Amino acid sequence: MARSYLDIKADIAAPATAPGRAALAVVRLSGPGAIALCSPCFSGRRALSALPGYSLAQGFFVDPASGERIDQVVVSVFRTPHSFTGEDSVEFSCHGSPAVVLRVLSVLESQGFVPALPGEFSFRAFVNGKADLVQAEAINELSGAFCETARQDALARLSGLLSSRLAAIRTNCLDLLAGIEARLDYPEDEGPEDEGAVRAGLLEMESSLVELSEGYAGSRLRREGALVVLAGRPNAGKSSLFNILVREERAIVSPEPGTTRDWIEAWMELGGYALRLVDTAGLRAADGGIEAEGVRRSLGLAEIADILVYLVDGRQKLSAVDDDFLAPRAGVLKVWNKIDDPACSPVPPEWIGLSSKTGAGIQSLKKVFLSRLGSGLPDTAARREAQVGLAGERQKLLVDRALDSVRKALSSLELAATLDVLALEMREAASFLGEITGEILGDEVLERIFGSFCLGK
C-alpha cells in the first residue's frame, strides 16, 4: 500500500544529495521519533540522543543489530521546532559512495524509518508552518535552478516576496468583503461612498493581478530558460554562429538528460538567462528534399522558439525560400551574415549585420537577445524584488481565476447587482488567492503538488 503524505507520524529517511561518486553524501531523517530511532546507529564520544540542536558530532554509523561499522560520519542534529521540517531531524554526512548510502538507508529502515516520498520533507515544513506553499515550491525550484535568473527568483520567492505580494492582495480582498458583509447584515448603513471604495479596491486588485499574470511569461523564461532557434538556408552560416555563441558564453549542463535529436543544441548562460541554442540542422537540407522528417521537426521547433533567428548569406540576393520562411512569421530576428566579405551587400534596414567568421556584430546580437528576454539580472535588491513573479502553471492558473472573479465583481458593481452576488465573487477571488499559498487546499491537491518534488527535499 502506498504511503500517504498525511502520515506525519512516520519517521522518514532519504538521500539528500545527488547520486554518484563524491567526497560526501548526506542522508536526511525527520519525524517525531527520528532522534531516538537513529541514536543506536551512531557511535561517537557522545550519544546522539544527548546532542543539543544545531550541533555536530563525529563518529561511526553502525548497524545496531551486528555492531558492524558502516561508515565514518559527521552527524547534524536539529531539534523541533528549529529544523527545516519543524520536527526532530538528523543528517548523516557520509562518504559519497553508492554502497555506503545504500547500507545506511537499509540499516535505518530496520530501525523503523520509512523511505521518504518525493518532497515529503518540504510537505512537513509546510504542514508545520515553516513555509507556505509558494515557499515550498520555491525550495524545490531552487534545487533545480540551473541559471542565475532561476536561482534569484526562486530565492526571492523562498524569502517570501511573492507570498507577501499575494497576501497583500488577498487581505485587500478580505477587507473589502468584510465591509460588504457588514452592509449585508446592516443594510441601513449603506452609502454611495462605500461603492466607490469597493470599486477602487477592486481596480487595485485587478491591476496587481494583471501585473502578476502578464509577468508570468518573463518569469517562465527566467526559470526555464529560453529556446533560441537558428534557421536559414544551407551555408547561411548558422553553424558558425552557433559555435561562436557556445564558445563565448558559459556552457551549462542541460536541465534534462539529452536525447537523440535531429538538430544540434547546447545550453549556455547569457546575462543570467539559460539559453537553449538550437542549430536546426534539419532545415539545412530542406530544399534538397531529403530528411523530410527532420525538416518537419525543425520547423516545429521554430514555431515554439522564444527567439527565432533567421540568417542569410549577405552576398546573395534574398530568395523565394527566404521570403517563404519570413513572410508568415512575425518577430523573427533577421541576421545579415558574412559582412566581412567585400562581396557582401549593404545591411538592409531591420536586419542585423554580422560576420560569423570574424565575430563582428556578435555583441549587438547578444544585446538584442537580452532586450527580447526582459530586463535580465537586476543590479539592486529593490529591482530584484520588483521582478519576482509567479512560478509554475499552478500559480498562474489560480491568479488568472482570481483575476476573472475580480473582473466579474467589477461588472456586477457596474450592473448594480445585489451585494450578495458581489460578495460571492469576492469570496471566490479570495479563495483562489488562498489556494496559491496553500491557506485553503485539499489533501489530494497537496499530495499532487509535493509528489512532483525531488527526493530528499
Place this chain on the structure above:
Amino acid sequence: MARSYLDIKADIAAPATAPGRAALAVVRLSGPGAIALCSPCFSGRRALSALPGYSLAQGFFVDPASGERIDQVVVSVFRTPHSFTGEDSVEFSCHGSPAVVLRVLSVLESQGFVPALPGEFSFRAFVNGKADLVQAEAINELSGAFCETARQDALARLSGLLSSRLAAIRTNCLDLLAGIEARLDYPEDEGPEDEGAVRAGLLEMESSLVELSEGYAGSRLRREGALVVLAGRPNAGKSSLFNILVREERAIVSPEPGTTRDWIEAWMELGGYALRLVDTAGLRAADGGIEAEGVRRSLGLAEIADILVYLVDGRQKLSAVDDDFLAPRAGVLKVWNKIDDPACSPVPPEWIGLSSKTGAGIQSLKKVFLSRLGSGLPDTAARREAQVGLAGERQKLLVDRALDSVRKALSSLELAATLDVLALEMREAASFLGEITGEILGDEVLERIFGSFCLGK
C-alpha cells in the same frame, strides 16, 4: 601557474557532493584563514566567526560585495585541530542546484579562497597527522565504493587495520635492525643465538608479507569487482542466463561512465561483490565470419575475465568450435544448458547443469561464482579484520619490494654475508614499508598520489 599541494597556507574551497539536481549540495572550505575569510558571506542570527567548533547555524549565504543573498544555507563550523583536515574548516549546506553552487564558489573565490586540487583536503589531513597515507587512500576508496565488499575493506583500512598490520611488520624489522646495528658497533657481543633470532624474525616478516601480497588478488576483486564473461556458440542460451542473473540480483550503477561497446554488460551485486557481467554478443557471430572486430574484442575480454563461463546447448553434441574454445583455456566454468528439455543429454562430469529457461541450477552457479571469488562477506568483525588486505597497485608494489628485500636478507644470512650487507637489506625493507603508510615519502610522490583523488575529498 599550477598550484602545489605543498602550498598549505592557501585557503581552499570545493564542492564536496556529486553534481546534479538534488535537495542539498555541500561546499567545503579549509585553511588557516577559512573561518575569517568566509565569515562575511554568512548572514545569520550569530556571526559565523563567533560559532564554536562542531556547531551549526542557519542563515543566508550572501555576496559581501553587493549584499545579494545567494542561497539559504546551513553552515557547519570545525575548528583546528578538530576537523577532517586538522585545520579550521567550514561546510555550507546549500540547495542542490548547479547555479547555487557556482555562485557560492565564485563569491568564495572573490573572498580569497582558491579552488581545491583533487584530494587536497585529504592531503592536508595527511600532512596534519589526521590520517596516514593508507588511511587517506582508504577515504578516497570509500567515496568510490560501489559494492559492499569495497565499502567494508575501505572502512577497515580507514579505521587503521591495514596500517597497524604494516606498522607491526615494520616495527619488527626495525627492532631486528637495531640489534644488528648494535652488533656492528660492538662485535665482541655477538653470539650464535642472535643469528637464530634474526632468522626467525625475518621468516615471520616474510610470511606476513607473503600473506598480504597473495591476498592482493582477492582484495582487488573485493574493491574493483569481478569480470564475469559469458561465452558460447550462438543459441547456447547466454542472453537468457545474462537476463536471469541481472534480474535476480541487485543492479548497481557502473563505477565508470558507459561507452559504446561490442557486447552487452550490466553491473550487479552478488554476495557483496560487484560483478560486471558480460554477454559477449560478438562471439555469437564468430562462426558466421562477420563482426570480426567484435569477435576479436570479445575474445580479448574472455582472456582477462575473472570468471569465464562457457555455455553449451545440452541437446547438441560438443562441437569442434566448443573444443577449440575450451582446450587452451584452464579454469573455464562449464555450463550444460537447457536441462529442462527432454532432448537434453545427461550433464557430463565437471559441467554444471542449468536451465536458463526455468532457472534450475542458477543457485548452484551463483555458489560456484562466490567460491571462486573468495570468502565474500564475513559474518563477524574478527573475520572482517583478518580479511583486510592491500588497496591499489602502489601498496602491492611496495609490499613486493619489501618482501624481496627480506628474502635477500634471508639468503645473506644463509650465505653468512657480513652484518652490514644484512643491515642494508633490512633498512631497505623498512623503508619500503614506511613508504606505504607515508612515513617516508618524497613530495612529488605525494602530489601524484593525492592528484588521483576525487575533488572535494
